[in-house]
Amino acid sequence: MAVKFCIPVISLTLLLCACGPSRYEPLRNVYRSPAPVLQGSHTVQPGETLYSIAWRYNRDHEELAQKNGISAPYRIYPGQVLSLDAGASYKPKPAPATAKRSTSEQTTRYKKPETNTKPVQEKVANQRHKKVDMVWSWPTSGPVIETFSLQGRVNKGIDLAGKQGEPVFAAADGKVVYSGTGLVGYGNLIIIKHNDSYLSAYAHNSRLLLKEGESAKAGQKIAEIGSTGTNRDKLHFEIRRDGKPVNPISYLPRR
Template sequence: MLRFPSGTCPFTRALKILILGIALSMLGGCNTSAIYQDDLYNPPVYWGRHVVQPGETLYSIAWRYGRDYRELGSANGIGPPWTIEAGQVLRLDLRGTVTSSGSSSGHTASASTRHRPPPVQTPASAPRPKVTRSADRDAPLEKRTQTVAHVNWRWPHAGTVIAGYSTSGKVNKGIDIAGKPGEPVKAAAKGNVVYAGNGLLGYGNLIIVNHNEHYLSAYAHNRKILVHEGEDVKAGQVIAELGSSGADRPMLHFEIRKNGNPVDPIHYLPPR
């Protein structure tokens, strides 16, 4: 119970209670549920700088700030294979933009195009017939999505979904799947492991897999990580043991991000 001196005026007492309430709310926000809150990294951060810490990758830093790794790399003059070093300072503001092919544009691209020779004129040719893929057009939403993205998604765990994707209220940037400690966590699609560690608040032991230039997936709260950074993985390959690191119960927190933005995994995973 709060106690104040008997001579404290009502205004002072109310002010102290207000300050204490703010302090308690701030302490309550400093927990391992950061990925479920509308916190600093949601929406994306486009200001300030980040000093690279040991064990971080460009992918994990971009994930932390809600950014596309190619965009963040372009803003700092970093290209494939996106190598960074501990102590390096990364600007979070934009110096250019990224095209769909991963190349940077803006001032750098403009300078290169100014000296580009004029295009070679070729004889006009008959227009190619437009091909319509009726199978893709008539397919269900999740099937069309898989075809366009060239990623054949599958469920990373067979457990029940206990929390869905949400952008309002209690924000959840992915889905939570129930399970027992030690059960296998599987890669949702083939790709390359671009982060394996526990440096992101709220994710515990985390794995991030790069599937193509647009899509990444993440697997959080693992008990044990069974793959290492730089390793190629196959769809369905066991990459971790389910756990409760960074969580209050055993579960798999699974995310899919398109161009750095969280999307609802249910729209990409096949129906059960």
């Protein structure tokens, strides 16, 4: 009798152990890794885009595209191997082209001397990165529960409290360049490209309402808050400039 009684108990114990803590172990958050990956390669998986791959490795999508000889609109395919090696082949984004006057017009028209001694490239970069060039809005109404930090407990964005099903809004006009679950730790994720420099990301959603290639207007509902890839209902929100995470609080309006 004792032997017959022990067998099912042992079997049940083993079963509980097998289905125990590992099942509920939280996924590793990619947004806890601050440093860019500057070497190696990545094999494209189904559903990935160049933008999501660049996001994963903390790289600028245009840099990866140029490094791998990929031109806009940056189409990639499953099985394609992308180099992550950072090298001299990458060239900075050129300044916007300006119309040139004819030679005769240049010689007959007086040109006022340049009084600003700052290099032209620096002026272009400053103009390109001015926050006033874009109007940002809060992606949800919940309070901030975790702030931006690239030191200590790294968080490459901000976390906002919310309840399952509450709306998530686009923080600015743009185009969806990724919508899926391919980035470990982000859960259901949407990435929006706003211009050549800025992208924003909305993670842990319970439902995604836009697909890759669709346009989004500022304030438009694009997803619903959830807990995918994390341990509570919340929205993880990031802004990246040229592939580098920046503090969203510096861009969002005061509440």
